[in-house]
Amino acid sequence: MPERTGKLKFALYWAAGCGGCEVALLDTDxxxxxxxxxxxxxxxxxxxxxxxxxxxxxxxxDIDVAFINGAVRNSEQEEMCRxxxxxxxxxxAFGSCACFGGIPGLANFFxxxxxxxxxxxxxxxxxxxxxxxxxxxxxxxxxxLTLPEFYRQVYKxxxxxxxxxxxxxxxxxxxxxxxxxxxxxxxKLPPPGSTLAPDTTVCEECERVxxxxxxxxxKRPHEIVPxxxxxxxxxxxxxxxxxxxxxxxxxxxxxxxxxxxxxGPTSRVLDHGARxxxxxxxxxxxxxxxEIRDILEGIPDPSGTFYRFGLPASLLGGNRRKLREGxx
Amino acid sequence: xxxSFEPRIVGFLCNWCSYAGADLAGVSxxxxxxxxxxxxxxxxxRVEPSFILKAFRxxxxxxxxxxxHPGDCHYMEGNYKTMRRWVMIEGILxxxxxxxxxxxxxxxSASEGDRFAALVREMVEDVRRLGPFRLxxxxxxxxxxxxxxxxxxxxx
Numbered sequence: 316m317p318e319r320t321g322k323l324k325f326a327l328y329w330a331a332g333c334g335g336c337e338v339a340l341l342d343t344d345x346x347x348x349x350x351x352x353x354x355x356x357x358x359x360x361x362x363x364x365x366x367x368x369x370x371x372x373x374x375x376x377d378i379d380v381a382f383i384n385g386a387v388r389n390s391e392q393e394e395m396c397r398x399x400x401x402x403x404x405x406x407x408a409f410g411s412c413a414c415f416g417g418i419p420g421l422a423n424f425f426x427x428x429x430x431x432x433x434x435x436x437x438x439x440x441x442x443x444x445x446x447x448x449x450x451x452x453x454x455x456x457x458x459x460l461t462l463p464e465f466y467r468q469v470y471k472x473x474x475x476x477x478x479x480x481x482x483x484x485x486x487x488x489x490x491x492x493x494x495x496x497x498x499x500x501x502x503k504l505p506p507p508g509s510t511l512a513p514d515t516t517v518c519e520e521c522e523r524v525x526x527x528x529x530x531x532x533x534k535r536p537h538e539i540v541p542x543x544x545x546x547x548x549x550x551x552x553x554x555x556x557x558x559x560x561x562x563x564x565x566x567x568x569x570x571x572x573x574x575x576x577x578x579g580p581t582s583r584v585l586d587h588g589a590r591x592x593x594x595x596x597x598x599x600x601x602x603x604x605x606e607i608r609d610i611l612e613g614i615p616d617p618s619g620t621f622y623r624f625g626l627p628a629s630l631l632g633g634n635r636r637k638l639r640e641g642x643x
Numbered sequence: 644x645x646x647s648f649e650p651r652i653v654g655f656l657c658n659w660c661s662y663a664g665a666d667l668a669g670v671s672x673x674x675x676x677x678x679x680x681x682x683x684x685x686x687x688x689r690v691e692p693s694f695i696l697k698a699f700r701x702x703x704x705x706x707x708x709x710x711x712h713p714g715d716c717h718y719m720e721g722n723y724k725t726m727r728r729w730v731m732i733e734g735i736l737x738x739x740x741x742x743x744x745x746x747x748x749x750x751x752s753a754s755e756g757d758r759f760a761a762l763v764r765e766m767v768e769d770v771r772r773l774g775p776f777r778l779x780x781x782x783x784x785x786x787x788x789x790x791x792x793x794x795x796x797x798x799x
Contacts, residue, residue: 424738590691593691597728604726618738630697631699634738634739635779
């Protein structure tokens with residue numbers, strides 16, 4: 316980061332995400348005011364009046380840090396991410412969608428055509444007798460109207476631009492956000508490419524008592540009232556903790572909910588979903604293939620569960636057949 | 644194109660049974676196609692599901708995992724772990740659009756050289772029929788995966 320006098324300049328952008336990451340900044344409570352003293356926010360569509368033109372008018376590197384949340388699903392998001400990359404010294408992928416694709420990334424199990432068919436025709440709540448579909452361009456009397464192009468698949472941020480730091484979480488918890496901002500302010504960031512969270516697993520942060528794990532039946536959260544002190548996996552709940560990066564303080568676990576895997580994998584893991592699948596399948600307490608099959612049937616939608624936050628970051632990316640079909 | 648297609652199949656064979664079975668096929672001079680690239684592992688239980696995905700990612704057209712028959716595992720129950728993971732990974736591979744004939748789990752003992760040769764012949768034919776395995780166009784390259792997963796210079 317270039318040496319400078321005066322305040323830092325931050326930009327924030329919301330791509331294909333739910334908005335929870337924007338709220339995560341407010342979760343820093345009164346410390347947000349310290350942030351305001353530290354930095355000027357020069358671009359933040361949800362809260363600040365600056366527009367795209369203002370960013371375009373800036374010089375290269377004028378923004379110190381851009382925090383981008385959300386995955387990249389359409390052409391507008393791609394353009395904005397590229398623009399912010401050009402104008403920013405440092406880019407932080409903020410939240411699981413920017414880091415790994417997140418929940419929107421689950422769409423990669425389906426083709427663009429399937430998604431548009433469902434949303435604009437087939438879903439029970441849709442009334443669209445004329446079969447109207449959004450078009451990237453449309454000519455009306457007053458001129459040409461345009462919409463961003465809906466891409467064939469969901470991309471994580473580093474598929475589109477170079478990312479300097481990763482701040483995972485759905486959303487990133489306030490303590491990690493503040494640590495990151497403090498590190499930026501003090502010029503104490505780790506080497507570029509780092510994930511700004513510990514490289515251990517959720518199990519290490521989880522205080523539940525862990526003994527022997529042998530599962531005869533998987534249970535969904537609404538089916539049991541779990542013992543607050545025992546490992547949820549041992550109780551048969553599908554918990555992604557063993558293969559998921561720590562840093563959240565095992566927040567879900569302390570609320571009696573299993574880990575959903577939002578922090579993504581640790582550095583040693585090649586494919587987050589496959590790692591969770593392997594870890595959980597081995598817990599099945601049976602040596603009979605049919606029985607194993609029956610017990611594993613108790614996990615609804617394993618792929619969606621284990622790749623919940625990271626399908627675009629998986630080794631195979633998504634459904635190859637469907638991605639290929641969705642050419643148009 | 645299909646006529647000249649020679650499938651590349653990665654085979655993870657356990658040291659104690661299946662690799663010895665493959666060895667027996669060799670010393671018995673049994674014929675089987677050379678499409679199988681064998682990787683010897685100490686136990687089929689060592690084969691993490693991500694190994695299978697990575698093989699496909701890196702250009703395999705098929706993946707074979709072979710271990711000791713249930714009950715015969717050198718490490719008591721490593722192959723039962725394989726069995727459990729296999730049930731899980733089968734469904735996941737299907738969700739990724741990997742056709743069933745491309746991946747296979749088999750139990751091959753050290754005395755089953757002929758069975759091993761037959762198995763490889765069968766699998767090569769299955770995969771040949773399915774054609775080359777390709778990822779969809781636009782799938783991001785491996786480098787960005789490692790960065791996202793890894794963090795820091797330690798990224799895998």
